Amino acid sequence: MTFPKKTALLLAALVLVVPLSSCDGGGSDKIYVTGPYFTGYEAKDVYNAYLGSSISTLNSAKSQSATDVRHLANFVDGLVMNNEFGILERQLASSASVNAEYTQFDFTLKQNVPWFTYDGAQYVAKNTEGQDVPQVVKADDFVNTAEIILNYANESEIAYMVTMFIDGGWEYYCYTEMLKLIKDRNTNYAGVNWMTLKSASNDAKATALMTLIAYESGMDPIDVPLILGEDLENIANFSRVGVKATSEYVIQYRLNQPARFFPTLLTYAPFYPINRAFFAQHKFAGFGTSKEKLLYNGPYLCSEWSDTKVQYTRNENYYNVKDVHIKTVNYMVAPDTISYAEMREDFENGVIDGFTIAKEDSVGWAQYITGGTPEAPGSGTVQNPYSPLVNSRELNTIDYTWHFTLNVERETDVGLQPNTIFGGDSPDYPASAIANTNKAMKIKEVRRLILDGIDFEQYNQTNTNTEDIHQYQLNTLTPPGYVFDENDRDYLEYYYEEYAENKGLENGEAAKALIGPQKIEGVNYSDAEVLTMRAEAADAVAQYNALNPTDPITTPIIVENAGLAGYAGTSYITAEARWINDFNDRVNSGLAEGNEFLTIVNNLKATTSDKASNNAYAAYYTLNTWGWIGDYADPLTYLHTYVTNGDMSLFTGTKAARDNYYLNASDELVYEEDGLLEDYDDLVDDAKAITSSNDLRYDAFAEAEYELINNVYIIKPHSMNSQGWAVSVSRAIGYENPTASYGLADYRLTGMWVLVEPPTGAERQVARDLQSQKKAVALAETGIYNYLGSDEE
Known part of the structure; x- marks a missing residue:
């Protein structure tokens, strides 16, 4: 099984969710900002914004897509949430405690927090006696969520977040899967003939269940806890799962491993409550x-x-309504073709409250950044812009880590892929080419040629709206500033030291100078180096063919790039064609036309965002760019993505173990059955088993991340769009909004104000300085975790 979740396509970087605005004042009463920032400024109570797409589902037990959970973050509260300084605090919980081993967490809920329907009425359900009972949030709502997610029949995309940490989670999940396999009369899943188990003893079923757990979880069979036939009853009734309502208002989580960071997972939708009576009414398919x-x-x-709009209305009976300053939120779904100039014009016409200033909009760039005209610009710069309204600042926030991804085992049925280059029985790209490429993807040297053959001097030309085209370059999967050890040391410092050790550099600082943010020196290769890579790949393919004379790899190897140029407009077609053509020229330099070794072909047949999204989520490609942002405060949230059967393995063809070939030091081809991710999987397992010290844990994870990026070659990180200088104009101020590098805090609108007139950049700098001071004081007082204790203390 695979559980893709809060992944995001590169589309998210094209269609921006701009800072928001109202079309009017929202009423006759004037509103004035309270609190420490912009105190007394006139504000509005209507908030409008663009979205890249509408909601696909609000089922918190199903989806972890950012396009969905950004809304859930404002509709449903969980046990804990981050404040404006990123400090984790109690939300629905009125008290919290943890045992000394960090394996059991107990939360007492605020009492009498109502469940509401969309129209603001309190939901009423009948009890077992048929009486109407107004519903409030109770501990059983959290148990219900876990039951829904862990029921295999529901096919939740986010079950991995529960099975990974909750004691008994794999047992129940695989038990429900076993029931389906028996019902379906399956004869050979995970090496078991399930059809014969229908009338078998409980002991036989228990043995088969342990086999299934090992298969689905990736655990060594000897590490699967013993299950006896007599245990099946308690597995079936959920009593062995470590999510329990120990009383009406107390929820307990029991973990399968120590995890100090576990409460950070509770800021995510998979741990939000779902009312049992309401869910029973609508079932999984309807909820x-x-x-x-x-x-x-x-x-x-x-x-x-709707498909074109999402609207929020303030919950006037919310228990903390004083922090909700916006009465109405209008999200409008932007067309695929919207331009930076159109967004600026919408701001100037009062339709939206803010916009990103982009070079692509030459009129806006001159008006706000340089002064003068597009033909005769003034002397303003990004750091010192012409207009005082510009919010110019250097970003250091966490965003999606974008990375090239190779699918090593693509679906070969072209009938399922009409919107790809192989669709429609194309004579230029026969179906057999997919299988040919799949074989080639099992060779390390071929994978490296694809990923390291891309020239970032060409690829980053797409960054036309930055003064430095490498401003967004990021060469690690885990971003800087994501987590820190007990000595306040950034995890990435461990990675830099690991890189230095492997590359023979003096220290981590030397590594950072090559592969740190906004650097390409350590990840970009010359034409001569690329030709050496091609020679190694060609040698490996020749040796493979000698071993497989009846089923050889033929050239050219066709690599389809999913891309966005099929619908994103002329400028993007040009941008994608630039780096792809450069790649093909470099990799095939010196080869006669018709004798190319490997070519990337851009897919222009996905002519809408829906078609491109469908191709991406079904992994109908060999090369694509995906984005990932962490779920919880530990490097595991990034590095578990690409283990075998990991969070993103659907998109790399590694839901199951895959073979690997590579050239050894003697240039001899070595075959490793199921070996593609074997070493990486082991390194991740070793790292996550270390719970006594983040110092040791992070050091081990750094070794795993190095292996993934520099030896496995199924991904290559390349950018994060929240670093370097950014320029915008906005009426929205969010200095009291929840924020964190993980979870849903950044999507919360509590604490936000929208001013009638946009503040100046200088005024914003004063607010940022004040917030920085307040954050330092708050962190010194409580630390990053402040959820333990009680509201009564």
Whole structure:
């Protein structure tokens, strides 16, 4: 099974969710900002924004896509949430405790927090006696969520977040899967003939269940806890799972491993409550499919949901409504073709509240950044812009880590892939070419040629809106500033030291100078180096063919790039063609036409964002760019993505173990059955087993990350769009908004204000300085975790 979740396509970087605005004042009463930032400034109570796409589902037990959970973050509260300084605090929880081993966490809920329907009425359900009972959030709602997610029949995309940490999670998940396999009369899944188990003893079923757990979890069979036939009853009734309502208002989580960071997972939708009676009414297929089929306990209610618009209305009965300053939120779905100039014009016409200033919009660039005209620009710069309204600042926030991804085992049925280069029985790209490429993808030297053959001097030309085209370059999967050890040391410092050790550099600082943010020196290769890579790949292919004379790899090897140029407009077609053509020229330099070794072909047949998204999520490609952002405060959230059967393995063809070939030091081809990720999987397992010290844990994870990027060659990180200088104009101020490098905090709208007039860049700098001071004081007082204790203390 695979559980893709909060992944995001590169589309998210094209269609921006701009800072928001209102079209009017929202009423006759004037509103003035309270609190420490922009105190007394006149504000609005309507908030409008563009979205890249509408909601696909609000089922918190199903999806972890950012396009969905950004809304859930405002409709449903969980046990804990981050404040404006990133400090983790209690939310629905009124008290919290943890045992000394960090394997059991107990939370007492605030009492009498109502469940609301979309129209603001309290939800009423009948009890076992048939009486109407107004529903409030209780501990059983959290148990219910876990039961829903861990039921294999529901096919939740996010079950991995529960099975990975909750004691008994794999048992229950695989037990429900076993029931389906028996019902379907399956004869050979995971090496078991399930059809014969229908009338078998419980002991036989227990033995088969342990086999299934090992298969699905990737655990060594000897590490799977013993299950006896007599245990099946308690597995079936969920009593062995470590999510328990120990009383009406107390929820307990028991873990399968020590995890100090576990409460950070609770800021995610898989651990949000779902009312049992309401879910029973709508079932998994119906729950969250419309505004009427969701219950709310958070700051907003969903008052409209269509393909073109999503609207929130403030929950006037929210228990913390004083922090909700916006009454109405209108999200408009932007067209695929929207331009930076159009967004600026919408701001100037009062349609939206803010916009990103981009070089692509030459009129806006001159108006706000340089002064003068596009033909005769003034002397303004990004750091010192012409207009005082510009919010110019250097970003250091966490965003999606974008990375090239290779699919080593692509689906070969072209009938399923009409919107790819292989669709429609194309004579230029026969179906057999997919199988040919799949074989080639098992060779390390071929994978490296593809990933390291890309020239970032060409690829980063797409960054036309930055003064430095390498501003967004990021060469690690885990971003800087994501997590820190007990000595306040950034995890990436461990990675830099690991890189230095492997590359023979003096120290981590020397490594950072080559592969740190905004650097390409250590990841970009010359034409001569690329030709050496080609020679090594060609040698490996020749040796492979000698071993497989009846099923050889033929050339050219066709690598389809998913891309966005099929619908993103002329400028993107040009941008993608630039780096792809450069790659093909470099890799095939010196070869006669028709004798190419390997070529990247850009897919222009996905002519809408829906077609491109469908191709991406079905992994109908060999090369694509994916983005990932962490779920919880530990490097594992990034590095578990690409283990065998990991969070992103659907997109790399590694849901199951794959073979690997590589040239050894003697240039002899070595075959490793199921060996593609074997070493990497072991390194991740070793690292996550270290719980006594983040110092040791991070050092081990750094070794694993180095292996993934520099030896496995199925991904190559290349960018994060929240670093370097950014320029925008906005009426929105979010200095009291929740924030964190993980979870859903950054999507919360509590604490946000929208001013009538946009503040100046200088005024914003004063606010940032004040917030920085307040954050330092708060962190010194409580540290990054402040969820333990009680509201009564």
